[in-house]
Amino acid sequence: MKITKIEVQKKNNDRVNIFIDDDFAFSCSTELVYYHNLKSGKSAELSEIQKIVDEDNYIKCKNSALKYIEKAYKTEKQITEKLIDKEYPENAIKRTIEFLKEYKFIDDYNFLKIYIRENCTKLGKKKIKYNLLRKGIEEALIDVELDGVSSSFEEKSCEKLAQKKYDSLKNSDTSYMKVYKKLGDFLLRNGYSSDIVSETLKRVVAKEDFKAEGNEERKHNSYEELFILAQKRYNLLISKEKDKMKLLKKLYDYLIRRGYSYEEVKTVVKELINTD
Incomplete structure (x- = not known):
């Protein structure tokens, strides 16, 4: 096999099209042309072509990752998922992640500390932990850092x-x-x-x-209505939740979300449990 033509792409001067035996073979970045001393008339082995393609995929993958983290710090999981979505080869993604770690473009522990510092005034610990887990941060690391928030x-x-x-x-x-x-x-x-x-x-x-408030809202606030509401929810939960503590927490959360105060809920639930 012989390289018969190398032409610069019309829409991207940083990339070229390589023709082997007068047929289009592959495209790659111009820097690889110089790096591998590619030129018209040069013989091309299949293994060498594959090496060039792999290197080109890595360069594109790396540049894509660097562009992705330009505006905001990202975790390893976020970057990996982004590159997978763009359908880069596994080996190119692996090399890219190693590069980013080596030059500190990725540091999940540092991301964790920054995220908590920036969000602890507007989010509770439960939401912060949930968000960080979704971003791929280890639960043990999250728990240690959140313990520092009094x-x-x-x-x-x-x-x-x-x-x-x-x-x-x-x-x-x-x-x-x-x-x-x-x-x-x-x-x-x-x-x-x-x-x-x-x-x-x-x-x-x-x-x-x-x-x-009008009569309708005072009725909503009545003890009797709260008790009936609590009883219905309790009967629904008890058929699904066997852990008593979890059941009570779900019941408390539900009634509080409906607008009742903690003290009102506490009184009704206590009576409900005693009569069960």
Whole structure:
């Protein structure tokens, strides 16, 4: 086999098309042409061609990864998944990841510390852990770093976030219970535990900030209605969840999300369990 033609691509001057025995064979970067001393009339062995193709795939894969991390720090898993989606060969991806690690473009432990530092004022530990696990960070590493975030700091962060959200909600909704529920759901979605959310709602949401509620809402708040609601949910959960502690937590979370206070839920659940 003999290289019969090397031409620069029209849309990309950094790449060339290689023709062997007058037929198109492959394309590669111009730097590989110089590196392998490719020129018209030179004999080309199959093994040499494969080596060039592999090297070209690696260069493209590496450049793609570097472009991906230009705007934001990424984990090894995120970059690997991105390169797989782009259908780069396994060997090219492996070499790229090794390169990125060697030159500190990838450092999952450093990513972990930065992520916690940047998000611990707006997300609870549960949401932070969930997000980091999805990004491929080891659970043991996450737990160690999250232990450094004190409970008091998380509580203060939750309250600050809640106050900001509360000020927005109460200006757009005149219903105490609706605001209470919306704010509770918002904080739970952001990864704060039901205990922290409950205590935060007590400190932030004030009934005097709202007009008197109508008969329908007072009925919603009635002890009897709460008990019936709790009983229905309890009967549904007990058929699926055998662990009592998990069952009670799910029941508490459900009722709090419906807008009831922690103390109201605690009283009803206690009676419900005693009568079961």
